[in-house]
Amino acid sequence: MPNSQKYDIIICGGGMAGLSLAYYISRSEILSQKEVLIIESEKKDKNDRTWGYWEKGPGEFDEILSGNWQKARINNHFNESQILELHPYSYKLLKGEHFYKYTQNAIAEKSNITWLNDRVNELMETRDGTRVITAHNGIFKADHIFDSIFRPEFDSPQNQNLIQHFKGYLIETKSDSFNPEIPDLMNFAISQNQGDCTFIYLMPFSKRKALVEYTIFSEKLLNKEEYDIHLKNYLNQSLKNTQYKILEEEFGVIPMSDAKINSNPNQDHFRIGTAGGYTNAATGYTFAKTQKSLKVIIENLEKGIKPLHVVGKSERRHEIYASVLLNVLIKKRYPAHFVFSELYRKNDSTTMFKFLDGETNFWQELKIMSSVRIKHFAKALFQVIFDN
Ligand SMILES: Cc1cc2nc3c(=O)[nH]c(=O)nc-3n(C[C@H](O)[C@H](O)[C@H](O)COP(=O)(O)OP(=O)(O)OC[C@H]3O[C@@H](n4cnc5c(N)ncnc54)[C@H](O)[C@@H]3O)c2cc1C
Numbered sequence: 001m002p003n004s005q006k007y008d009i010i011i012c013g014g015g016m017a018g019l020s021l022a023y024y025i026s027r028s029e030i031l032s033q034k035e036v037l038i039i040e041s042e043k044k045d046k047n048d049r050t051w052g053y054w055e056k057g058p059g060e061f062d063e064i065l066s067g068n069w070q071k072a073r074i075n076n077h078f079n080e081s082q083i084l085e086l087h088p089y090s091y092k093l094l095k096g097e098h099f100y101k102y103t104q105n106a107i108a109e110k111s112n113i114t115w116l117n118d119r120v121n122e123l124m125e126t127r128d129g130t131r132v133i134t135a136h137n138g139i140f141k142a143d144h145i146f147d148s149i150f151r152p153e154f155d156s157p158q159n160q161n162l163i164q165h166f167k168g169y170l171i172e173t174k175s176d177s178f179n180p181e182i183p184d185l186m187n188f189a190i191s192q193n194q195g196d197c198t199f200i201y202l203m204p205f206s207k208r209k210a211l212v213e214y215t216i217f218s219e220k221l222l223n224k225e226e227y228d229i230h231l232k233n234y235l236n237q238s239l240k241n242t243q244y245k246i247l248e249e250e251f252g253v254i255p256m257s258d259a260k261i262n263s264n265p266n267q268d269h270f271r272i273g274t275a276g277g278y279t280n281a282a283t284g285y286t287f288a289k290t291q292k293s294l295k296v297i298i299e300n301l302e303k304g305i306k307p308l309h310v311v312g313k314s315e316r317r318h319e320i321y322a323s324v325l326l327n328v329l330i331k332k333r334y335p336a337h338f339v340f341s342e343l344y345r346k347n348d349s350t351t352m353f354k355f356l357d358g359e360t361n362f363w364q365e366l367k368i369m370s371s372v373r374i375k376h377f378a379k380a381l382f383q384v385i386f387d388n
Contacts, residue, residue, distance in 0.1 A: 013148035014040030017273025047097035067093035076341035160326035167227030168213035178204035188337035197336030254284035282322035318358035327380035346371035
């Protein structure tokens, strides 16, 4: 094998996780001596996604947010609204293009971090460590290789696998149509596609501008045009005769799976982001968990210990809850619109966010469990345990 160029740290993929990691390295005094290479095949200058996430108090990316709300709404299938007071959390919205620019600018200021526009063809495990083989710039090695390009298989029959798929429009209306104070996290007052979990996610930036997404948790994608039909139906019904213009479109698929991911396949090879299993299997949310896990990784790099986010007992418990919820949804044991609206009606949003972040204690979890129809969840738990 030809000679490899050596770095201290290589980051494969400069998307959300890769750029976040490079950004945190750029801010660390202790890591400023480390030579870092980030390899990304695209330019990352387009608004290819918008991240929504909840966070307690101020956060790392607050100055580039497009939305930051203290309240949110869950609307059940019968159009009964429940307003959630989010304090001490708020719900934040960050556009991809703003995130990419902000993190790329921070990295560009640091001479120890190099951005390489190239494709990684392979991460080859050799007896002498992992090699990063690129399409045009040869072979690289490093003490630590962070991999955000690996795409795990999420179709094993032993696992609970769903996909969250959605189409969104950023729209502008001719007259005032939205309440900019309150985003809709889940609005179930639409037809539930074949009993799948189907809802509208609406982020109002002003009285006339909003991101509106038609979202489904199911096993299969719809035909392309179906998303548009459903979205337009919803807009026609909710906006009545108000005219609107579509400014941008977004389509996304997020795997929701309890498949176990090997986040450390070799001593110098660490998977991060979706590749590292940072997606919450029950919700598809990935952004906040990535930030939390990467901060642990940075602390470990600074201490000179293995840069891994080790999954603790509490996180394992939460993984089981996510598997159970996935099983309830996949088997359609109880309509999804009831599951989510009951959870938010019977538990305050702080507890729910803590629960979804894997930060509740066992007693809080028991209370949450007692708020759902135990019969359906017990069957799901039985199957999850039995199948494993
Ligand atoms: C449309 C959309 C909306 C989403 N919205 C939310 C949300 O609201 N909240 C939330 O928490 N999560 C959301 N997610 C889920 C998750 O946060 C995102 O998918 C996130 O971008 C995952 O980060 P990542 O770094 O793992 O992957 P990516 O951001 O996809 O980064 C991987 C990078 O690797 C690059 N790459 C791939 N192959 C190669 C190669 N061979 N060589 C070099 N580079 C390569 C890609 O170009 C990409 O830039 C959304 C996902 C999508 C698709």
